[in-house]
Amino acid sequence: xxxxxxxxxxxxxxxxxxxxxxxxxxxxxxxxxxxxxxxxxxxxxxxxxxxxxxxxxxxxxxxxxxxxxxxxxxxxxxxxxxxxxxxxxxxxxxxxxxxxxxxxxxxxxxxxxxxxxxxxxxxxxxxxxxxxxxxxxxxxxxxxxxxxxxxxxxxxxxxxxxxxxxxxxxxxxxxxxxxxxxxxxxxxxxxxxxxxxxxxxxxxxxxxxxxxxxxxxxxxxxxxxxxxxxxxxxxxxxxxxxxxxxxxxxxxxxxxxxxxxxxxxxxxxxxxxxxxxxxxxxxxxxxxxxxxxxxxxxxxxxxxxxxxxxxxxxxxxxxxxxxxxxxxxxxxxxxxxxxxxxxxxxxxxxxxxxxxxxxxxxxxxxxxxxxxxxxxxxxxxxxxxxxxxxxxxxxxxxxxxxxxxxxxxxxxxxxxxxxxxxxxxxxxxxxxxxxxxxxxxxxxxxxxxxxxxxxxxxxxx
Amino acid sequence: xxxxxxxxxxxxxxxxxxxxxxxxxxxxxxxxxxxxxxxxxxxxxxxxxxxxxxxxxxxxxxxxxxxxxxxxxxxxxxxxxxxxxxxxxxxxxxxxxxxxxxxxxxxxxxxxxxxxxxxxxxxxxxxxxxxxxxxxxxxxxxxxxxxxxxxxxxxxxxxxxxxxxxxxxxxxxxxxxxxxxxxxxxxxxxxxxxxxxxxxxxxxxxxxxxxxxxxxxxxxxxxxxxxxxxxxxxxxxxxxxxxxxxxxxxxxxxxxxxxxxxxxxxxxxxxxxxxxxxxxxxxxxxxxxxxxxxxxxxxxxxxxxxxxxxxxxxxxxxxxxxxxxxxxxxxxxxxxxxxxxxxxxxxxxxxxxxxxxxxxxxxxxxxxxxxxxxxxxxxxxxxxxxxxxxxxxxxxxxxxxxxxxxxxxxxxxxxxxxxxxxxxxxxxxxxxxxxxxxxxxxxxxxxxxxxxxxxxxxxxx
Numbered sequence: 029x030x031x032x033x034x035x036x037x038x039x040x041x042x043x044x045x046x047x048x049x050x051x052x053x054x055x056x057x058x059x060x061x062x063x064x065x066x067x068x069x070x071x072x073x074x075x076x077x078x079x080x081x082x083x084x085x086x087x088x089x090x091x092x093x094x095x096x097x098x099x100x101x102x103x104x105x106x107x108x109x110x111x112x113x114x115x116x117x118x119x120x121x122x123x124x125x126x127x128x129x130x131x132x133x134x135x136x137x138x139x140x141x142x143x144x145x146x147x148x149x150x151x152x153x154x155x156x157x158x159x160x161x162x163x164x165x166x167x168x169x170x171x172x173x174x175x176x177x178x179x180x181x182x183x184x185x186x187x188x189x190x191x192x193x194x195x196x197x198x199x200x201x202x203x204x205x206x207x208x209x210x211x212x213x214x215x216x217x218x219x220x221x222x223x224x225x226x227x228x229x230x231x232x233x234x235x236x237x238x239x240x241x242x243x244x245x246x247x248x249x250x251x252x253x254x255x256x257x258x259x260x261x262x263x264x265x266x267x268x269x270x271x272x273x274x275x276x277x278x279x280x281x282x283x284x285x286x287x288x289x290x291x292x293x294x295x296x297x298x299x300x301x302x303x304x305x306x307x308x309x310x311x312x313x314x315x316x317x318x319x320x321x322x323x324x325x326x327x328x329x330x331x332x333x334x335x336x337x338x339x340x341x342x343x344x345x346x347x348x349x350x351x352x353x354x355x356x357x358x359x360x361x362x363x364x365x366x367x368x369x370x371x372x373x374x375x376x377x378x379x380x381x382x383x384x385x386x387x388x389x390x391x392x393x394x395x396x397x398x399x400x401x402x403x404x405x406x407x408x409x410x411x412x413x414x415x416x417x418x419x420x421x422x423x424x425x426x427x428x429x430x431x432x433x434x435x436x437x438x439x440x441x442x443x444x445x446x447x448x449x450x451x452x453x454x455x456x457x458x459x460x461x462x463x464x465x466x467x468x469x470x471x472x473x474x475x476x477x478x479x480x481x482x483x484x485x486x487x488x489x
Numbered sequence: 490x491x492x493x494x495x496x497x498x499x500x501x502x503x504x505x506x507x508x509x510x511x512x513x514x515x516x517x518x519x520x521x522x523x524x525x526x527x528x529x530x531x532x533x534x535x536x537x538x539x540x541x542x543x544x545x546x547x548x549x550x551x552x553x554x555x556x557x558x559x560x561x562x563x564x565x566x567x568x569x570x571x572x573x574x575x576x577x578x579x580x581x582x583x584x585x586x587x588x589x590x591x592x593x594x595x596x597x598x599x600x601x602x603x604x605x606x607x608x609x610x611x612x613x614x615x616x617x618x619x620x621x622x623x624x625x626x627x628x629x630x631x632x633x634x635x636x637x638x639x640x641x642x643x644x645x646x647x648x649x650x651x652x653x654x655x656x657x658x659x660x661x662x663x664x665x666x667x668x669x670x671x672x673x674x675x676x677x678x679x680x681x682x683x684x685x686x687x688x689x690x691x692x693x694x695x696x697x698x699x700x701x702x703x704x705x706x707x708x709x710x711x712x713x714x715x716x717x718x719x720x721x722x723x724x725x726x727x728x729x730x731x732x733x734x735x736x737x738x739x740x741x742x743x744x745x746x747x748x749x750x751x752x753x754x755x756x757x758x759x760x761x762x763x764x765x766x767x768x769x770x771x772x773x774x775x776x777x778x779x780x781x782x783x784x785x786x787x788x789x790x791x792x793x794x795x796x797x798x799x800x801x802x803x804x805x806x807x808x809x810x811x812x813x814x815x816x817x818x819x820x821x822x823x824x825x826x827x828x829x830x831x832x833x834x835x836x837x838x839x840x841x842x843x844x845x846x847x848x849x850x851x852x853x854x855x856x857x858x859x860x861x862x863x864x865x866x867x868x869x870x871x872x873x874x875x876x877x878x879x880x881x882x883x884x885x886x887x888x889x890x891x892x893x894x895x896x897x898x899x900x901x902x903x904x905x906x907x908x909x910x911x912x913x914x915x916x917x918x919x920x921x922x923x924x925x926x927x928x929x930x931x932x933x934x935x936x937x938x939x940x941x942x943x944x945x946x947x948x949x950x
Binding site: 131132133134135136175176177178182186187189190199203204205206207209210211212213214215216217218219220222223225226227231242243245266269270271272310312313316371372373374375403404405434438439440441442443444445446447451454455458459460461462463464465466468469470471472473484 | 592593594595596597636637638639643647648650651660664665666667668670671672673674675676677678679680681683684686687688692703704706727730731732733771773774777832833834835836864865866895899900901902903904905906907908912915916919920921922923924925926927929930931932933934945
């Protein structure tokens with residue numbers, strides 16, 4: 029396998045795409061960047077497909093010339109998934125961003141992969157429907173599918189895994205396939221849809237996706253409260269989930285994260301662990317749910333309850349949560365943030381969070397914790413100076429300790445950020461002999477390893 | 490590939506299993522039977538594993554001797570999935586029926602595949618939790634996983650796809666793998682869990698499964714009502730689902746099905762389409778949901794509303810629904826029932842159901858329709874005499890027309906019964922070029938084709 033774009037491949041792609049194949053330094057540099065701490069990795073060229081047929085033809089040329097192809101949407105992935113570390117082509121999907129077929133009567137929509145989640149929700153305005161998955165960033169829906177994204181509402185609406193009904197994809201030989209149907213369920217055939225969801229562009233390039241939509245709740249109630257300890261906050265969450273209360277959002281912010289908000293936005297909150305909550309339903313239903321939650325929270329000494337139902341007040345209440353990244357950066361005095369995430373069984377959440385806090389202190393690191401704790405999923409945001417080798421080494425040590433904690437407690441080394449470059453080293457520990465069966469799939473689907481080479485599956489095997 | 494058990498394989502299996510390898514005519518005959526219209530297909534021998542290691546050793550011997558292996562649990566599959574049509578070994582999983590690890594605090598449980606859903610729910614009594622998936626029969630949980638089963642509660646709780654968190658499986662070379670973790674979500678690696686769910690024993694043998702559990706609803710409200718036409722009933726369902734009402738069950742019974750109940754159990758119901766409903770939640774919540782439903786149903790001229798909340802009254806109200814199979818048989822004057830199912834986008838449901846009713850009349854067949862209509866999924870139960878070649882041919886014609894209707898309307902040829910033997914002929918029409926990528930997986934995972942050969946993937950390719 030060559031790992032660069034050869035002259036004949038470049039000629040063939042240029043003939044196909046004309047000025048939609050770009051080799052300028054500026055475009056290449058831009059497509060080699062990422063939002064976190066990974067070194068730049070520019071592609072040899074950037075292709076801008078506009079149709080599925082474009083993608084298929086590009087892949088056929090790349091297959092013929094053994095040229096790597098790395099799809100990219102909004103480039104908001106957090107483990108370097110879109111970085112062309114072996115060179116080749118960045119397949120920029122942003123021009124394929126149309127809504128193809130909105131079927132409100134079936135509560136689903138078919139879109140192109142470059143459309144972002146906010147773009148979709150803007151399109152849905154006035155339909156009474158919305159697409160709830162909210163990973164924070166305005167990610168592309170293709171990228172969210174490829175990385176099995178989730179976010180703050182997964183506790184209620186599930187992750188991308190639960191909300192992708194059907195896909196169109198171009199496979200490594202240029203074949204265009206369709207997986208799934210418009211029906212809500214099926215028991216025919218191997219589940220290729222869910223094999224492609226979370227495959228990080230290593231098995232096929234998603235060119236269309238059909239998503240489940242949900243009715244906008246009649247009423248939304250937002251609330252916050254605080255606890256004396258992380259254990260109290262988390263044990264409140266555990267009992268809430270066990271009690272079956274249909275939480276729409278339930279987010280933990282540890283005292284360091286709150287300190288970040290105070291420094292970033294003068295939030296004036298007591299520097300204690302907080303829960304940020306949202307309830308969806310009828311007016312009577314959300315009030316009943318909120319009361320049910322408060323009854324549980326009281327047992328754990330919750331204080332400072334504030335709630336809101338109007339859009340303005342809710343937005344004000346939750347505004348801070350959405351600025352977690354900047355607040356973490358403020359806390360780190362402008363350093364870079366190294367984000368990492370794990371997911372554990374909910375019964376193990378308090379132990380995992382406390383362990384992470386202790387590890388950060390022991391390693392002399394500044395780290396915030398924000399968690400989609402209803403799922404057992406939480407993030408650490410470590411302040412790092414990429415030029416400080418010692419600090420980077422301690423951050424790496426912290427990340428490894430967190431991954432090992434998650435595995436020891438029966439969890440996974442990533443609940444939503446994915447594998448990309450950063451979590452490959454834990455794949456064998458998490459998956460054991462199953463990893464070989466993942467490799468069989470990769471070999472069967474992409475024998476030349478042209479689709480996002482160097483991602484997901486570790487090569488040291 | 491040989492398609493029988495050779496003497497050396499038999500010797501090796503006997504040495505391993507002793508009297509847990511049975512070749513008696515009685516056992517073989519029993520393991521070659523099914524509940525529907527498929528001809529008997531007895532295995533050459535029946536193996537009774539008691540541990541995962543037993544399964545692994547059996548598979549290793551079978552791999553060495555090219556001997557087919559077909560796992561079977563409660564043998565309630567409806568498309569012949571457990572029939573050893575190429576001979577070899579029936580792997581009877583019924584002795585592997587223990588609850589291995591119940592974790593109420595995490596709302597999940599790990600069990601062996603031979604445990605049935607009712608067995609699990611009996612074990613969960615007094616925990617406040619239950620496993621909601623209800624396909625009707627008391628199927629084994631391994632079989633339900635392997636066939637991606639669903640049933641009456643899927644509209645609220647999802648299908649097996651949504652409720653299997655993790656698996657242990659023995660692969661075609663005897664390797665034991667684990668997929669998934671105890672965490673509620675993960676974004677690491679290819680989704681082998683969901684590749685095995687619904688693979689009908691053709692990719693690996695499930696030896697352990699971790700299932701999500703749900704809190705028993707505080708209050709359950711059951712109800713029935715009837716409509717003047719199937720279109721009215723189905724349009725009521727469509728609007729209900731679109732409105733976001735959290736239905737726990739919503740079942741359509743057509744006038745023929747009601748006639749069956751009247752003949753079988755003197756139900757005394759008007760022979761019109763009925764909906765059977767269930768609402769789960771708090772007492773106030775279910776009352777609110779039921780009223781919300783009635784407001785919609787009134788628009789479609791619903792009549793004869795009856796509701797109940799006590800266990801006894803609810804059981805009485807729903808008793809009929811659970812006897813649909815016998816009532817269909819009563820209607821057919823003791824003939825066999827040929828069951829078939831499809832699933833369509835919910836907006837297409839009325840058209841699909843009416844088309845099916847008309848096709849049955851046009852073909853001179855007696856058929857009932859019962860549907861998990863909240864999912865767009867419905868069953869036809871055709872009365873057939875397997876010795877009447879003409880009637881069997883007309884039933885085949887009906888089934889094909891129904892499958893083609895489902896595909897024309899954007900649906901799938903099976904929502905929950907699966908492919909097995911009966912739906913292979915529609916796989917190419919439903920999946921198109923994707924079928925070749927399913928074959929690649931089968932080839933990569935089971936190159937000798939020893940795992941349930943002759944199922945799922947059509948051979949005429």
